[in-house]
Amino acid sequence: EAGVVQSPRYKIIEKKQPVAFWCNPISGHNTLYWYRQNLGQGPELLIRYENEEAVDDSQLPKDRFSAERLKGVDSTLKIQPAELGDSAVYLCASSLGRGGSYNEQFFGPGTRLTVL
Amino acid sequence: AQSVTQLDSQVPVFEEAPVELRCNYSSSVSVYLFWYVQYPNQGLQLLLKYLSGSTLVKGINGFEAEFNKSQTSFHLRKPSVHISDTAEYFCAVSRFASYGKLTFGQGTILTVHP
Numbered sequence: 001e002a003g004v005v006q007s008p009r010y011k012i013i014e015k016k017q018p019v020a021f022w023c024n025p026i027s028g029h030n031t032l033y034w035y036r037q038n039l040g041q042g043p044e045l046l047i048r049y050e051n052e053e054a055v056d057d058s059q060l061p062k063d064r065f066s067a068e069r070l071k072g073v074d075s076t077l078k079i080q081p082a083e084l085g086d087s088a089v090y091l092c093a094s095s096l097g098r099g100g101s102y103n104e105q106f107f108g109p110g111t112r113l114t115v116l
Numbered sequence: 117a118q119s120v121t122q123l124d125s126q127v128p129v130f131e132e133a134p135v136e137l138r139c140n141y142s143s144s145v146s147v148y149l150f151w152y153v154q155y156p157n158q159g160l161q162l163l164l165k166y167l168s169g170s171t172l173v174k175g176i177n178g179f180e181a182e183f184n185k186s187q188t189s190f191h192l193r194k195p196s197v198h199i200s201d202t203a204e205y206f207c208a209v210s211r212f213a214s215y216g217k218l219t220f221g222q223g224t225i226l227t228v229h230p
Binding site: 091093107109110 | 120125152157158159160161162165206208217218220221222223
């Protein structure tokens with residue numbers, strides 16, 4: 001079974017440019033998460049989707065960040081315009097779904113963004 | 117809100133020696149507890165988890181952790197490490213019924229020397 005797929009793996013852009021990251025979760029997983037991991041830190045949740053609905057986006061900087069999950073499968077995270085402080089690894093994870101009980105999250109390899 | 121503190125940012129150890137990576141958490145409600153491992157340029161992989169029941173949990177690659185509610189700790193241990201255990205380790209918590217929202221610690225880099 002394929003794991004969580006992310007692309008690109010690496011991206012280098014100049015500040016003020018737009019950038020987009022793509023995530024394909026594990027087949028059948030209803031819940032999708034985007035995390036940001038700054039250098040030397042643990043991941044921090046940006047947004048969580050239940051199917052196509054964003055149910056927790058309280059940590060997403062909405063002035064420059066946007067996300068979508070059309071048809072409740074693939075997801076795209078966009079930054080426009082990028083700032084120097086956005087340099088980080090962006091991780092996507094997926095899990096089976098909600099229900100109050102534990103659902104293991106499976107992580108993709110991440111996209112390493114460098115903003116120059 | 118909950119928080120996680122990993123007490124050591126780096127832990128060097130020789131091959132075949134025992135190791136303990138320390139994790140303390142703070143939460144006003146009951147939580148699930150996790151340890152993840154991250155190898156260079158890879159995503160996070162679940163090592164082990166505590167959901168309920170026995171406070172000593174065993175995971176993959178010979179790792180184990182003990183949940184101590186009174187000390188709000190969840191330390192990770194391995195009796196004999198290998199070179200291949202060199203990686204970064206993250207402790208994380210999730211509140212009951214939070215639908216899997218994880219709060220991570222800062223990470224501990226374990227370096228195993230020959």
